[in-house]
Amino acid sequence: NAGVTQTPKFQVLKTGQSMTLQCAQDMNHEYMSWYRQDPGMGLRLIHYSVGAGITDQGEVPNGYNVSRSTTEDFPLRLLSAAPSQTSVYFCASTPLAGVGETQYFGPGTRLLVL
Amino acid sequence: AQKITQTQPGMFVQEKEAVTLDCTYDTSDPSYGLFWYKQPSSGEMIFLIYQGSYDQQNATEGRYSLNFQKARKSANLVISASQLGDSAMYFCAMREGLYNQGGKLIFGQGTELSVKP
Numbered sequence: 711n712a713g714v715t716q717t718p719k720f721q722v723l724k725t726g727q728s729m730t731l732q733c734a735q736d737m738n739h740e741y742m743s744w745y746r747q748d749p750g751m752g753l754r755l756i757h758y759s760v761g762a763g764i765t766d767q768g769e770v771p772n773g774y775n776v777s778r779s780t781t782e783d784f785p786l787r788l789l790s791a792a793p794s795q796t797s798v799y800f801c802a803s804t805p806l807a808g809v810g811e812t813q814y815f816g817p818g819t820r821l822l823v824l
Numbered sequence: 825a826q827k828i829t830q831t832q833p834g835m836f837v838q839e840k841e842a843v844t845l846d847c848t849y850d851t852s853d854p855s856y857g858l859f860w861y862k863q864p865s866s867g868e869m870i871f872l873i874y875q876g877s878y879d880q881q882n883a884t885e886g887r888y889s890l891n892f893q894k895a896r897k898s899a900n901l902v903i904s905a906s907q908l909g910d911s912a913m914y915f916c917a918m919r920e921g922l923y924n925q926g927g928k929l930i931f932g933q934g935t936e937l938s939v940k941p
Contacts, residue, residue: 741923752915752931760926768928800869806924812859812871813929
């Protein structure tokens with residue numbers, strides 16, 4: 711089991727460029743989520759999904775799009791990157807019926823927007 | 825209003841001593857869960873311990889225990905016999921509601937723990 715994988719590990723973008731952060735999990739988890747972590751702050755929820763074809767917004771969704779065409783994959787798209795999106799991005803997954811189960815986090819993607 | 829509050833931005837503890845990291849939460853949902861995560865300098869999120877809102881007993885996992893005081897809405901993490909490898913950022917998080925009903929995980933701002941030799 712690879713668990714939750716994220717690519718790339720590190721990315722530098724110029725303002726206005728677009729990119730997709732990839733996230734995949736091989737645990738057959740229905741629930742997947744994207745967080746961003748800024749210095750001195752905890753993780754904040756961007757978007758989440760409870761299954762293929764179903765997504766919803768979290769606390770800080772502006773500037774980000776998601777889709778969920780398969781159980782395994784949950785990509786995060788930045789349509790026009792801004793310096794304020796410089797952050798570390800974590801993807802996570804968990805079973806939908808998981809009450810006491812943790813979310814399983816990927817290793818993170820460090821994004822720098824110039 | 826903050827849903828998860830960690831009031832200690834940074835703490836120091838002597839190696840082999842116990843330390844308590846504070847966490848208070850705010851929710852009106854009767855079904856919630858409380859988690860603690862460790863984030864070392866390498867950046868990964870490591871799950872430590874879980875406490876459910878209906879659990880009668882405090883959770884324990886090895887050197888970690890969760891002091892759950894439901895009426896006070898607090899869920900403090902106790903690390904016994906601190907080790908140098910415990911130096912890290914610690915996050916308290918709350919799952920508000922159930923995942924199959926759109927529940928979400930909400931994080932506090934974290935406490936940076938430094939263990940002194």
